[in-house]
Amino acid sequence: MKNKNTIAVLPGDGIGPEVMKEALKVLDFVNNNYQLKIEPKLSEVGGQAIDLYGTALPDKTLELCQKSKAILFGSVGGTKWDELPSEKRPERASLLFLRKHFKLFANLRPCKVLNDLSPLKEERIQKGVDLLCVRELTGGLYFGEKGKKFNKFGEKGAFDTLNYFEKEVKRIANLAFTLARKRKKKVTSIDKANVLTSMVLWRETVESVSKKFKDVSLEHLYVDNMSMQLMLDPSPYDVLLCPNTFGDILSDQCAGLSGSLGLLPSASLGENDFGLYEPAGGTAPDLVGKNKANPLAQIHSLSLLLRYSLKKEEAASLIERAIDRVLQKGIRTRDLFTSKTQTLVGTKEMGDEVVKEMERLC
Numbered sequence: 001m002k003n004k005n006t007i008a009v010l011p012g013d014g015i016g017p018e019v020m021k022e023a024l025k026v027l028d029f030v031n032n033n034y035q036l037k038i039e040p041k042l043s044e045v046g047g048q049a050i051d052l053y054g055t056a057l058p059d060k061t062l063e064l065c066q067k068s069k070a071i072l073f074g075s076v077g078g079t080k081w082d083e084l085p086s087e088k089r090p091e092r093a094s095l096l097f098l099r100k101h102f103k104l105f106a107n108l109r110p111c112k113v114l115n116d117l118s119p120l121k122e123e124r125i126q127k128g129v130d131l132l133c134v135r136e137l138t139g140g141l142y143f144g145e146k147g148k149k150f151n152k153f154g155e156k157g158a159f160d161t162l163n164y165f166e167k168e169v170k171r172i173a174n175l176a177f178t179l180a181r182k183r184k185k186k187v188t189s190i191d192k193a194n195v196l197t198s199m200v201l202w203r204e205t206v207e208s209v210s211k212k213f214k215d216v217s218l219e220h221l222y223v224d225n226m227s228m229q230l231m232l233d234p235s236p237y238d239v240l241l242c243p244n245t246f247g248d249i250l251s252d253q254c255a256g257l258s259g260s261l262g263l264l265p266s267a268s269l270g271e272n273d274f275g276l277y278e279p280a281g282g283t284a285p286d287l288v289g290k291n292k293a294n295p296l297a298q299i300h301s302l303s304l305l306l307r308y309s310l311k312k313e314e315a316a317s318l319i320e321r322a323i324d325r326v327l328q329k330g331i332r333t334r335d336l337f338t339s340k341t342q343t344l345v346g347t348k349e350m351g352d353e354v355v356k357e358m359e360r361l362c
């Protein structure tokens with residue numbers, strides 16, 4: 001039985017706890033302002049949980065997630081746990097496990113580029129860049145058969161396999177087209193069908209799904225070409241429909257385009273409203289404990305949670321408008337600080353600025 005108002009909050013490792021603290025400040029504000037009564041319940045995950053309980057996803061954390069309406073996730077992993085066998089490492093044993101366990105097959109990573117934040121020249125982005133990466137999340141290379149092997153000379157090898165079933169491609173393609181309908185009505189499907197058999201299936205299946213969406217245009221691009229186009233001329237693109245691994249890589253590239261990985265939120269969704277929300281940026285070990293990490297991707301992930309899992313559109317949009325305003329005012333954490341005309345702030349101060357901006361907007 002799901003508890004109506006509970007959300008599981010799993011800060012995890014690295015900068016996770018610091019940026020999560022700022023997201024919780026923002027949650028506090030919307031809770032009070034809109035009388036939402038959302039109850040954030042914290043639990044351990046990742047390396048932190050390995051140290052405390054010997055496993056990256058303790059039973060009590062999984063139970064909390066099961067009882068909750070959604071999960072707000074920080075980040076997991078770190079060199080300390082890199083020596084563990086791959087299935088025990090924080091990434092696979094907690095994050096990938098949760099994605100698979102809750103059948104969260106769709107990962108949405110929206111990326112809007114503000115001109116002065118992008119490393120690209122003004123003329124390359126002046127037409128505006130507003131992308132939505134729709135990444136397949138529970139199949140492909142991440143979850144195919146894998147293992148170690150030896151060849152006939154006794155040389156050590158290892159393999160991962162890339163599989164897709166029609167059903168997996170259909171459901172993610174359906175979602176991408178449905179989302180495109182509310183946007184610029186354009187889907188670019190990413191594959192490597194010139195080399196990989198699984199990607200031929202991907203392309204054919206996307207093509208067949210597109211027949212149901214006559215009002216949405218579809219083009220297919222090889223992943224290497226897409227990567228180049230994002231650098232040269234990103235404006236014409238709208239929804240990027242990606243297999244798991246390519247989506248992982250291209251979404252980081254989108255983050256780069258927008259100025260920093262610290263800006264990229266994500267929503268992982270399944271067939272119902274339950275979802276896992278996390279910044280795409282990782283643990284950023286070099287920034288830990290220095291009040292330097294950018295909390296905006298974590299805060300933005302909270303707004304996606306409010307929108308998709310809790311249907312609190314007003315609160316979600318208030319948070320997003322506040323983030324935009326703060327950035328437009330030139331308030332920047334170190335990752336985005338490029339000129340002396342801007343105001344350099346730390347993690348905590350950035351959280352405070354977002355809350356102040358929300359107060360002004362209410």
Ligand code: IPM
Binds near residue numbers: 092
């Ligand atoms: C992401 C991350 C994860 C992934 C890691 C931490 C397992 O890079 O969410 O993009 O590869 O999916």
Ligand code: MN
Binds near residue numbers: 248249252280
């Ligand atoms: Mn990634």
